Amino acid sequence: MxxxxxxxxxxxxxxxxxxxxxxxxxxxxxxxxxxxxxxxxxxxxxxxxxxxxxxxxxxxxAANSAGDDRIPVAVTSSTEGDVRDVPGLEVTVADSADDATALVRDGSVEAALVPDAAGGAFSYKVVADDSAPTDVLQLLQQTPNVELLDPAGAIxxxxxxxxxxxxxxxxxxxxxxxxxxxxxxxxxxxxxxxxxxxxxxxxxxxxxxxxxxxxxxxxxxxxxxxxxxxxxxxxxxxxxxxxxxxxxxxxxxxxxxxxxxxxxxxxxxxxxxxxxxxxxxxxxxxxxxxxxxxxxxxxxxxxxxxxxxxxxxxxxxxxxxxxxxxxxxxxxxxxxxxxxxxxxxxxxxxxxxxxxxxxxxxxxxxxxxxxxxxxxxx
Structure with missing residues (x-):
């Protein structure tokens, strides 16, 4: 070896x-x-x-805290009665449906309740900016139609x-x-x-x-x-x-x-x-x-x-x-x-x-x- x-x-x-x-x-x-x-x-x-x-x-x-405050909404004289007894809403009465919609556009309110010309089961509809206002809809006893002013800006x-x-x-x-x-x-x-x-x-x-x-x-x-x-x-x-x-x-x-x-x-x-x-x-x-x-x-x-x-x-x-x-x-x-x-x-x-x-x-x-x-x- x-x-x-x-x-x-x-x-x-x-x-x-x-x-x-x-x-x-x-x-x-x-x-x-x-x-x-x-x-x-x-x-x-x-x-x-x-x-x-x-x-x-x-x-x-922050989201939950924001939900504890009253939610600002705009109404007209004809839709004011639909939210009169709803707690949690801060109601602003506008002179017309166009004025209520304008408040939504400029961010003064989260949504507006205006007369619904299409008729149907409800006498009013909810107008929002870019997404359905779920917090407002949850406070209403019934769910009306929702109209979005700017659906593209949903985020x-x-x-x-x-x-x-x-x-x-x-x-x-x-x-x-x-x-x-x-x-x-x-x-x-x-x-x-x-x-x-x-x-x-x-x-x-x-x-x-x-x-x-x-x-x-x-x-x-x-x-x-x-x-x-x-x-x-x-x-x-x-x-x-x-x-x-x-x-x-x-x-x-x-x-x-x-x-x-x-x-x-x-x-x-x-x-x-x-x-x-x-x-x-x-x-x-x-x-x-x-x-x-x-x-x-x-x-x-x-x-x-x-x-x-x-x-x-x-x-x-x-x-x-x-x-x-x-x-x-x-x-x-x-x-x-x-x-x-x-x-x-x-x-x-x-x-x-x-x-x-x-x-x-x-x-x-x-x-x-x-x-x-x-x-x-x-």
Whole structure:
């Protein structure tokens, strides 16, 4: 028996190298474990979930408090008798049906009871601005006809802003937090030369894929937690109308967020591979940060602009915010989210290819920042 054979026997049988899928999962487990052991990550995640819960509870409390006040309505001399004995209404008598309708238009009252020229079972009808005044109808013993002055504006402006802010801030915070974490992790591994040890055992593409998968699992865990809190909180606080409108958009938001985050994660990892020091990371990640910030500010300032929202819903970097908001507002056709998702998935695959190429070509290069053209050429 040779000396080499004797040494191999003494060490015992060698383990076979892990397969590519196994390598991806090993790296993903490492990423997930390191984050879950980080006190800052656990605390920040808990604070985010608590803030979401507090926002839902506050919204329900505000809605219930508003329901305790008397509801302002306008009537005419001929319909005043129909609400004279109804508690909970603050009645304003207008000179005519047109005057009562004008009070609805300018927001002075929530609804108006005016004579119904069409006749029927009731001598009056309820006129409202953009949605049926359920709180008024519940106080009436019978339900008359309802006429809407502006059916297209069915979503209240404040509610529109809050929903837009919610989608925008969740995507912004998750993408920036985990994206920055990925790029910083890549640079740290380059600085400490740990990456040289890692890629001697597993393929470079498996290392990149594991980082993307691990951080995507963590980000989606936060999104699922936020969606669950929103659904349960809205149901418990009695905000059934808002819950029914948000159900489908929340599901679409989770789907769009998944592919949007994978797209950004691959690019953030590539951006980290192009530098060798933490001090230089801002030079490569700033363009990506701007891409993440743009949807947030656009949806805040232009949530009432259908043209801007339509464009946002088809641009891959803003589709995770723009399309769910349009679905909530009822401005998107049934086929539009499917087309938008197909565009996002195609862009995501392209970003993964570009990110993998940059990562493979730049991950072992130390010293000065690697230029994008050099990283693409190899």
């Amino acid at each position: 040779s000396t080499a054979t004797t040494r191999a026997t003494a060490r015992g049988p060698q383990r076979p190298a892990p397969g590519e899928l196994q390598s991806v999962w090993l790296v993903a487990e490492r990423e997930i474990g390191s984050k879950l052991r980080s006190k800052s990550f656990v605390i920040s995640s808990a604070v985010l979930l608590l803030l979401a819960l507090a926002a839902v509870i506050w919204g329900g409390f 209240d402006g404040a509610l529109r802003y809050l929903v837009a802010f919610g989608f925008g801030i969740v995507f912004f915070m998750a993408a920036t937090t985990f994206g920055a974490t990925i790029s910083q992790s890549v640079v740290e591994e380059k600085q400490t030369r740990v990456v040289e040890i890692l890629i001697s055992a597993i393929p470079v593409r498996a290392l990149l894929a594991g980082k993307v998968v691990g951080n995507t699992v963590l980000a989606m865990g936060q999104i699922v937690g936020l969606v669950a809190i929103a659904i349960i909180g809205l149901a418990v606080t009695g905000q059934s109308e808002l819950l029914s409108g948000l159900g489908s958009p929340l599901v679409w938001f989770a789907v769009f967020f998944f592919f949007g985050f994978v797209l950004l994660a691959a690019l953030f990892a590539a951006a980290g591979a192009m530098v060798s020091r933490q001090e230089d990371i801002g030079a490569t990640t700033t363009p990506l940060m701007l891409l993440v910030m743009a949807p947030y500010f656009l949806v805040i300032f232009f949530n009432d602009n259908p043209v801007v929202l339509t464009v946002m819903s088809y641009v891959p970097f803003s589709a995770p915010v723009g399309m769910p908001l349009r679905l909530y507002l009822g401005e998107a056709q049934w086929f539009e989210p499917i087309i938008s998702l197909a565009i996002l998935i195609a862009t995501c695959l392209g970003a993964i290819w570009v990110g993998a190429r940059i990562y493979q070509n730049a991950i072992l290069r130390m010293g000065a920042r690697v230029k994008l053209s050099e990283a693409m050429k190899g």
